[in-house]
Amino acid sequence: MLKKGTKMYSILTGNCPRCQEESMYEKSNPYALSKIFSMNERCSHCGLKYKIEPSFFYGAMYVSYAVGIAFAVAAFVISFLFLDASLPTTFIAIVGTLVVFMPVIIRLSRNIWINLFVKYDATSVKKHETV
Numbered sequence: 001m002l003k004k005g006t007k008m009y010s011i012l013t014g015n016c017p018r019c020q021e022e023s024m025y026e027k028s029n030p031y032a033l034s035k036i037f038s039m040n041e042r043c044s045h046c047g048l049k050y051k052i053e054p055s056f057f058y059g060a061m062y063v064s065y066a067v068g069i070a071f072a073v074a075a076f077v078i079s080f081l082f083l084d085a086s087l088p089t090t091f092i093a094i095v096g097t098l099v100v101f102m103p104v105i106i107r108l109s110r111n112i113w114i115n116l117f118v119k120y121d122a123t124s125v126k127k128h129e130t131v
Contacts, residue, residue, distance in 0.1 A: 064109035
């Protein structure tokens with residue numbers, strides 16, 4: 001499932017979607033909040049420019065909404081159905097989950113968004129090195 005060359009590998013690791021050789025982010029830890037949006041300009045292996053056009057990652061906000069809903073539903077199911085918590089406690093669990101996982105949701109959304117537009121190419125490293 002997490003084999004190199006799959007979209008899931010690139011999305012979950014935050015690696016370059018084309019060559020999957022290095023992280024797109026300056027800091028791989030999403031909880032380094034001062035650097036949460038700091039991305040490398042290009043991939044040093046294949047040369048892919050991450051910000052394909054100005055404001056490219058604005059589209060990731062739509063993905064972020066869906067990912068946030070998925071986290072909220074998971075928090076609801078765990079707290080209300082499995083732990084048998086009251087509705088107010090469940091609401092607090094949902095809000096807490098969204099606050100705690102906000103950096104992860106932001107990064108996942110960006111990873112999903114760029115992977116919608118860029119395909120994996122195993123030969124891209126060789127192409128970039130010969131140019």
